[in-house]
Amino acid sequence: MDPSSKEIVFEVGDFKVYKDGHVERASRALYTVPAGFDAGTGVTSKDVVIDAATGVAARLYLPTTDTSGAVTTKLPILVFFHGGFFVVGSPGHPEYHRFVNSLAASAGVVAVSVDYRLAPEHLLPAAYDDA
Template sequence: MASNSTEIAHEFFPSYPLFRVYKDGRIERVYKTRTIPPSNDPETGVQSKDTVTSPELGLSVRLFLPKITNPTVKIPLLIYIHGGAFCIGSPFSPNYHEYLTSLVNKANAIAVSIQYRKAPEHPLPIAYDDAWTSIKWVASHVNKDGPEPWLNEHADFDRVFLAGDSAGGNIAHSMTMRAKTDSLVGVKIDGLLLMNPFFMNDQRDELIEYIFPTSNGSNDPRLNPASAVNELVGLPCSRILVCVSEKDFLKDRGVAYYEAVKKSGWNGVIDLLEIPEEDHVFFLFKPTCQKAADLMIQVSSFLNQAFSLM
């Protein structure tokens, strides 16, 4: 009898190759995530460094600090969660490193880019729990006595923003909802920024079924917030910006999220920004194009409370 070691049990290639699972349980990651070290960017003056948030879980974050001209002034704090279908991606990858370097420079904000363990080796909801662990680590600096000097010295904990793209946008929403019941003492979540967020709809999603076997699928408010509209009224932030792209297959789900929040009666300001003729997370893959530059201006303005739609 032939060995099962070469027989494929599951294969997930939704829009790009993710991973294969063989019948003997072996996982082959088809997509390889490249990483780069932190740096001091000579063009912008933005510094970055990595630090461990949970030695037990093996979790780290990458911090980004803009050029400081007045050390007495606190600056907005952006907590960013990367995308990648909950399975790939890293805060240490070139795309995210370069994007956050540019955003931190443009917005004059300090950023914490969060790592989480990825499926399928670590099925959901582990990614949610890992993100919350690092967010609590960030919140431990609110009294200026945490382990990271950049956060102690420069972060304004009255102007905290949770943000993410694709699956990271999903996690960012879930973390904001979690802050409603598991309070971050001393932290004011000013805004939620969702960039081409992934949310479920009524369509079956075989990848989600595999990597989140304990969920209720499209009836799980973590995956599909629109399935629990009444819960959205309690979102503990004052502003939300949802960015969608015209050619993105997830566009309608981002729009549905926007409409669900409005329908909920949430007492805040939510805006929907659609970028024409662009696809999913284009700003990461085409960062020098004009539409990416325009979006960067809008996101920077959102972080500095001067938002206006293009």
């Protein structure tokens, strides 16, 4: 094994870049929760592919607006970009998922959380292009 494969050239939090170019993200940074109905907020989320060629996807969040559970009015749309310095994170990360669920419910909006491509595998401006 090449000794340079173990040499770290950049590290921040759960993210490391090695001299040979490979990237390591800690498993807790990659943890995700599934989309679906959240009984606490009444929001239903669903994952959708935006561009199959690039793999860009999004998680949609739809709040209920009446007691029958149906959406009966037009709602504003909120576009949300998760944090993570463009190198970690996803809409399915538990913290972002909970936040957007809560936001969609309390603001009464349809939320779109973009799962943009991450660096360094996809250098900037890939994430901006995905947005």
